[in-house]
Amino acid sequence: MFGMSVGSVSESAEEVRGDVRAMLVEQLRVGRFEPVSNSWMVSADPDFSRMLGARGFIGLTIPTEYGGQGRSAMDRFVVNEELLAAGAPIAAHWIADRQMVPSILRHGTEAQKRRYLPGIAAGETYFAIGMSEPDSGSDLASVRTRAEPTAGGWRINGTKLWTSGAHFADAMVVLARTEKLGENRHAGLSQFIVDLPNPGITIRPVLSLDGSHHFNEVVFEDAVLPPSALLGELGAGWRQVTSELSFERSGPERLLSTMPLLSEWARRVGSTGADTVDEEALGRLTTGLWTLRQMSLAVAEALARGDDPAVPAALVKDLGTRFEGTVVETIRECVQRSAEREPQRPSTPAEPDRLTRMVDAAVLQAPGFTLRGGTNEILRGVIARELAKS
Amino acid sequence: MSEYTHELRRTAEKIFVDIGTPMLDPELDTRLWNELEKAEFTTLSVEDSLGGSGGDLEDAAALVELCGYHGARLPLAESMLVGGWLLTAARLPMPGGPLSVASGSLSIDRTAAGWTVSGKLTAVAWGRSADHIAVLTTEGATSRVVLVRVRGADGSLRNGVAVAAGANLAAEPRDDLSLTEVSVDPRAVVELPVGHDAEALGLRQALARSILLCGAGRRVLDCSMKYVSERVQFGRPIGTFQSVQQSLAELAGHVGQVQLASEAATLLAGNPVAASMAIAAAKATASASAGPIAALGHQLHGAIGTTQECGLALVTTRLWSWRNEDGSESYWNSRIGRLASSHGGAVWDLITATTVRSQ
Numbered sequence: 001m002f003g004m005s006v007g008s009v010s011e012s013a014e015e016v017r018g019d020v021r022a023m024l025v026e027q028l029r030v031g032r033f034e035p036v037s038n039s040w041m042v043s044a045d046p047d048f049s050r051m052l053g054a055r056g057f058i059g060l061t062i063p064t065e066y067g068g069q070g071r072s073a074m075d076r077f078v079v080n081e082e083l084l085a086a087g088a089p090i091a092a093h094w095i096a097d098r099q100m101v102p103s104i105l106r107h108g109t110e111a112q113k114r115r116y117l118p119g120i121a122a123g124e125t126y127f128a129i130g131m132s133e134p135d136s137g138s139d140l141a142s143v144r145t146r147a148e149p150t151a152g153g154w155r156i157n158g159t160k161l162w163t164s165g166a167h168f169a170d171a172m173v174v175l176a177r178t179e180k181l182g183e184n185r186h187a188g189l190s191q192f193i194v195d196l197p198n199p200g201i202t203i204r205p206v207l208s209l210d211g212s213h214h215f216n217e218v219v220f221e222d223a224v225l226p227p228s229a230l231l232g233e234l235g236a237g238w239r240q241v242t243s244e245l246s247f248e249r250s251g252p253e254r255l256l257s258t259m260p261l262l263s264e265w266a267r268r269v270g271s272t273g274a275d276t277v278d279e280e281a282l283g284r285l286t287t288g289l290w291t292l293r294q295m296s297l298a299v300a301e302a303l304a305r306g307d308d309p310a311v312p313a314a315l316v317k318d319l320g321t322r323f324e325g326t327v328v329e330t331i332r333e334c335v336q337r338s339a340e341r342e343p344q345r346p347s348t349p350a351e352p353d354r355l356t357r358m359v360d361a362a363v364l365q366a367p368g369f370t371l372r373g374g375t376n377e378i379l380r381g382v383i384a385r386e387l388a389k390s
Numbered sequence: 391m392s393e394y395t396h397e398l399r400r401t402a403e404k405i406f407v408d409i410g411t412p413m414l415d416p417e418l419d420t421r422l423w424n425e426l427e428k429a430e431f432t433t434l435s436v437e438d439s440l441g442g443s444g445g446d447l448e449d450a451a452a453l454v455e456l457c458g459y460h461g462a463r464l465p466l467a468e469s470m471l472v473g474g475w476l477l478t479a480a481r482l483p484m485p486g487g488p489l490s491v492a493s494g495s496l497s498i499d500r501t502a503a504g505w506t507v508s509g510k511l512t513a514v515a516w517g518r519s520a521d522h523i524a525v526l527t528t529e530g531a532t533s534r535v536v537l538v539r540v541r542g543a544d545g546s547l548r549n550g551v552a553v554a555a556g557a558n559l560a561a562e563p564r565d566d567l568s569l570t571e572v573s574v575d576p577r578a579v580v581e582l583p584v585g586h587d588a589e590a591l592g593l594r595q596a597l598a599r600s601i602l603l604c605g606a607g608r609r610v611l612d613c614s615m616k617y618v619s620e621r622v623q624f625g626r627p628i629g630t631f632q633s634v635q636q637s638l639a640e641l642a643g644h645v646g647q648v649q650l651a652s653e654a655a656t657l658l659a660g661n662p663v664a665a666s667m668a669i670a671a672a673k674a675t676a677s678a679s680a681g682p683i684a685a686l687g688h689q690l691h692g693a694i695g696t697t698q699e700c701g702l703a704l705v706t707t708r709l710w711s712w713r714n715e716d717g718s719e720s721y722w723n724s725r726i727g728r729l730a731s732s733h734g735g736a737v738w739d740l741i742t743a744t745t746v747r748s749q
Contacts, residue, residue, distance in 0.1 A: 001649040002642075005391065006657055008748035017742070085738045259738065266735030269727075280720060282737070283727030284678075287671045287719075290741050291651045297745070298650065312646065319643050383642055384635035387615060 002390075004309040007297035013078045016071075020082040023055060027088075035087030035260040037362045040253050042212050043089035044168060046126075052090070053123025057083070058097050062105070067118030073304035077297065081252040087260030091214065094253075095165055096120045096127035100173065102247065103191075107232030107240050112193060116171065128169035130160035130194070130218055131241070138378050140175070141185045141238065145220060147176040147192060153227040154192065156200070156220040166203050166216040171195050174220075175237050189237030192229045200224060210364035246313035249374060250299040255292045255320030257369060258327040261358045262289070265331045268355055278334050285327055292320050311386050318379045321369045328362045335359055391448065398445070399452045402431050406460040412704050414561040418519035419463040423488060426453075432466065433484050436474040441484040450474070451601050451656045458605025458712075461704035463562070465490050465516035467598040473524045475594050480535045480580035487521035487541075490514050491595070492567075493588050496527045496536055498579060499571065505579065506550070506571040507536055517565030518553045526582070526591050533587040537578040538569065548572060558711035560704070585662075592717065593666060596673040597659055599716040600652040603676035606705040606712070607645045610687035613702055614641060617691050634690065641686040644679040651675040657746050667726065667744040674722035680713035 009017075027033060027048075036043055052058050060076040062068020069075075080098070083090050097120060104112055119125025136143045145158025156176055166172055172194050179188030194201070200223025206215040232240045262285060269278045296316050302309045335355060352360070370376045410422045426432050435450035436442025450470050457466045469489040476491060477484060496509035507525075514523060517540075525536045540551045547553065550572035556564045618629030618638065628634050655672035658664040684706040688695045695702040713719070730737050 001646050001653060006650065006654045006746055008746040010748050014747070081742075263735070263738060266730055266737045268735070270731045270733070270735030274731075276724065279727030279731055280724045281727070282730055282735075283674070283723030283725065284719070286726050286730050286737050286740065287674045287678075287723055289737070290667070290671045290744060291647050291675050293741055294654050294745075295646070295650050311642065315643050315646050318639065319647065377636065380636050380639035381632065383639035384629070387638065387642055388619060388629060 001295070001298070002309065002311050004298055004302050004307070004312050007294060007299075007301040009078060009297070010074060013072070013074050016075050017078045017082055020057060020079050023057070024082065024086045024088065028086075033087075033089050035264070036089075037087060037259075037261045037358060038257045038365045038368075039087045039260070040084060040090050040094045040257070041164065041214050041368075042091060042365070043087075044091040044165065044214075045089035046092050046124075046168070048089045049093040049123035049126075051123070052083075053093070053121060058093055058123045059101065059117070059121025062101055062117050062121050066113055067121040068101075069121070073300060077252065077300045081256060081293070084252055084256040085259045085263070091165065092126050092168065093120070093123050095129060095169075096125060098251065098253075099129060099244070099248065100127045102244055103173065103231070103240070104193075106243070107191070108193075109228070111228060112231065116193070119170070125171070126165060126169045128163045128166040128172040128216075128218075130163050130166075130172045130174040132162045133159055134161050134217075138375050140241070141189070143175055143177060143189070145174065145176045147174075147178050147190060147225075150224065152224045154225040154229060156192070156194070156223045156225060158220050160218040160220075161206070161215075163203075163216045163218045164214045166196070166218050167205060167213070169196055172218070173231060175241060178234060178237075186238040188235055189241075190234050191231040191237045191240055192225055193231050194223070194225055194229060198223050198225075208365075208368075210361065212365075246299065246308050246310055247303055249317035249379070250296055250303075250313040252293070252296050254317050254373065255289065255296060255323055257365075258324045258362055259289075261331060261362050262327050264355050264358050265335070275338070277337070281330050281334050285330055288323050288326065292316065292323055296320065311383055311390075314379050314383045314386070317374060318376050318383065321373075321376060324369045325366045328359070328366050332359050332363060391452070394445075395449050395452050398431075398434075398449055399456065401429065402426070402453055402456055405429060405431070406456055406462060410460055410462050412461040412463070412701070414698065414704065414707065415463065416518075416555070416557055416561050416563045417463065418465075418488060418516060422462060423464045423466075426464075426466065427486070432470055433474060434470060436470070436478055436484055440478055440481065442474065442478075447471075447656055447659055451652075454598060454601045455605040455608070455652075458602035458705075458708065459609045461560070461606070461609070461708060464488060465520060467602050468515050471598040471601070472591070472594050476524050476526065476535055476582075476586070476591065477537065479582055479586040482535065482537055482578065482580060485522045485537065485539070488516060488519060489522045489524060490516050490520040491524045491526070491591070492517075493526045493528075493591055496525055496569065498527075498536070498574075500576070505574050505576050507538060507574050507579075508550075508570050508572070511567040511569070513556060513564040514567055516563050517567050518555055518563050523567065526588060528588055533582040535580055535582055536574060538572060538574055539578075540567070540572075558707075558715070560707035560711045562708075562711065593669045594659075595716040596722070597652075597655055597669045599712050600648070600655060600669070600672040600676040603680055603709065603712050604648050604652040606708045607648050607676075607679065607683045609705045610683050610702070610709070611641055611645045613705075614638065614687050614690040617695075621692070637686055637690055641683060641690070644683045644686070648672075648676045648679050648683075654746065658744065664744040667729065667740060670722040670726050670729075671744075673717055674719045674726065677713040677717070677722070678719035680709040684709045
């Protein structure tokens with residue numbers, strides 16, 4: 001597909017899958033968590049993260065010298081897709097493990113690696129990403145947060161928005177302008193790792209329409225950072241941020257956010273006997289999921305090999321996140337249809353059952369799927385331009 | 391894809407481009423068939439000892455994909471991917487010339503003077519132009535293949551063979567064949583081993599059709615990318631307009647999914663546990679995306695794309711035809727739904743189990 005081969009999973013990675021599944025079965029048996037859609041965003045549970053860290057399910061690709069497991073990218077892929085499919089509460093450590101680890105390994109100093117990686121691997125150190133601002137979303141290069149050199153190191157002023165998990169993060173990475181905006185708008189941006197709390201930083205919750213809190217507004221007022229806070233090269237912020245794009249766009253979280261809902265509904269369809277409409281819809285969703293998961297797997301394998309399948313990676317994000325919404329809409333329609341066939345049952349029961357609650361929760365979260373991680377319209381422009389190059 | 395398969399594709403591509411005469415016409419492209427046969431591209435994945443040219447399923451699939459891409463007027467998929475598989479299961483050698491495949495009830499009359507077969511076969515792909523038809527017949531729990539020669543050495547229909555011509559939207563023959571006491575060599579009637587029944591044939595045909603659809607879809611994308619980069623309106627190539635870029639990305643998404651699904655299904659075809667799910671999903675994906683691919687392709691090409699002379703119709707008519715053949719998306723999605731349902735709805739298990747394994 002577009003020059004990329006079909007992905008595969010090794011026997012050893014399948015063994016790790018078995019370990020994760022066994023752990024999840026045990027955790028579910030004792031009622032440790034309730035599977036929810038979008039859990040990697042909405043379900044932060046530090047104790048659960050620490051348990052995962054202790055069992056070696058976080059920091060899989062961190063070298064052992066920094067407290068990690070020293071395992072392969074494919075092992076990490078398998079572990080994460082199992083946790084996502086199960087709707088496990090992994091939000092606390094998700095950003096740190098998925099985004100900060102590659103970033104620190106690639107651009108961090110020895111001191112930064114030793115300072116943050118062991119805690120991330122243990123499921124104890126949590127991160128937030130300070131990139132978007134009130135006036136800078138899709139146009140990330142237009143960020144105005146600035147970092148000026150000062151006696152103590154750096155002084156940061158500006159506002160970041162969306163910053164998921166900033167309210168419990170131990171640190172955040174901030175993209176700031178270190179040189180005045182010139183002709184090349186991508187030049188003069190730098191990244192910093194900011195330890196939290198910081199007296200110059202105020203974090204305000206931004207509640208989502210379903211009442212959940214994961215977004216925050218982070219205001220920097222003369223926040224001082226030590227010189228060691230610089231991540232990577234001064235002025236290379238844009239290159240550093242964009243170097244991981246294919247990896248960020250193509251992860252299993254881009255298609256599995258609503259897997260817990262699909263599983264719950266599939267069990268319902270499986271237990272209520274032959275309904276040809278539901279079965280065909282279930283088949284349609286299973287087919288879509290199988291294909292997109294194959295795509296995500298193939299990209300992960302290609303990236304691990306050192307290739308950069310830019311078009312397939314962007315397609316995973318565009319198609320996968322739209323598929324997450326399709327899962328919600330299809331199940332909503334089928335559940336509603338079934339409910340309306342039973343004349344005695346009201347359409348909004350006073351005590352909604354688990355499936356209805358899961359559908360409602362997913363409906364309220366669905367708008368975010370195709371907005372986060374790169375709005376899909378922008379991604380499609382990228383895809384078209386990449387194709388034209390080939 | 392191995393370097394060998396890449397090389398194979400390059401050589402075959404040249405033959406399709408140089409020799410093939412694509413058009414919406416039911417006549418078999420004999421010159422193209424002969425050239426492909428000479429290059430040993432009509433019996434890939436069939437072992438040497440059975441008259442094949444060796445290679446694996448990926449090699450055969452590469453040729454079939456090209457057949458779809460170039461709108462080639464011949465039953466390459468039917469002969470090689472389906473017929474080759476069926477005859478190999480029966481340890482029958484590949485006959486030369488175009489071969490088609492059908493599933494149907496034939497009555498076999500075994501007399502001392504010789505054996506004859508009678509029966510009706512419906513909508514046989516390229517039935518009127520094939521030299522042989524490999525027919526899978528079922529009697530209770532027993533499946534047999536009957537390799538029927540339908541054309542004589544001079545190219546005319548043999549005694550007892552009558553053809554009622556039919557065609558799909560791409561003018562490809564889909565003919566009803568009536569066989570009335572057609573003589574058949576007793577050695578050409580063979581009981582098939584377990585696992586090679588009508589169901590298995592259906593899966594094999596679905597795999598072949600998915601790969602053909604993949605080729606046709608890829609052609610629509612290539613044509614569309616070329617067109618929007620060359621067509622200038624309002625002072626610039628229309629490919630620079632955002633709305634056109636969005637549509638192109640949408641088209642690429644569909645084509646990419648069909649490609650990956652059929653490639654994965656090809657790799658999993660030999661895996662008894664994973665094959666049914668993978669092939670069903672590939673065909674469902676290919677069938678479901680065929681309509682959108684055709685619609686987007688036509689929308690991007692504007693009015694010129696709706697003409698015969700443009701050539702886009704060679705592949706869009708194939709997309710419209712092939713999506714319904716060998717099981718539509720509705721058929722295969724229902725099967726997958728029943729499969730998932732029968733396993734207590736364990737969708738995730740089904741998905742992770744249907745994966746290529748590596749060392």
